[in-house]
Amino acid sequence: MSVIDAEAAASAAAAMPGIPRDADGPVFREPWEAHAFAMALALHARGLFTWPEWAASLADEIRGAQAAGDPDTGETYYRHWLANLEKMIAAKGVATADALHRYRDAWDHAADRTPHGRPIELRPEDFAP
Incomplete structure (x- = not known):
């Protein structure tokens, strides 16, 4: 993944005060959190949605x-971010919810066979039911 555009990240952080951050900007506990953040930045830059x-x-x-029992400890923030990203992508017609589920399942299959520390690569068989 390329480095996150600092100006875009600052704009997103200003629009959403709940983003986990330190003095330098948004912070991420896991690489996937940064990827989800970067995907939202890219889609915003392309005009898919406004920050408000x-x-x-x-x-x-x-x-x-939270209504379903999330304890709101901050550790699940980017899980909500990712769920929201998927929901917005489907609502805007970029991809269907079914396509998103198909890719999520494919990534799960690919991750299951990938040794820890190695890049995950999708293969056609990952999309098999």
């Missing part, structure tokens, strides 16, 4: 998770 639209949708996602 994103923030409202993410707040709804978090409220729903």
Whole structure:
């Protein structure tokens, strides 16, 4: 993954005060969190959504998770971010929910066969039911 654009990250952080951050900007506990953040930045830059639209949708996602029992310790923030990203992509017609589930399952299959520390690579057989 390329380095996250600092200006874009600062814009996102200003629009959403709940983003985990330190003095230098957003912080991530795992690489996938940074990837999800970067995907949202890229889709915002392409005009798929505004930051106020994103923030409202993410707040709804978090409220729903809390109502379902999420303890809101901050450790699940980027899980909500990713769920919201998937929801927005489907709502905007970029990909269907079924396609997103198919790719998520394929990534799970690929991750299961990949030794720890190695890059995950999708193969056609990962998409088999």
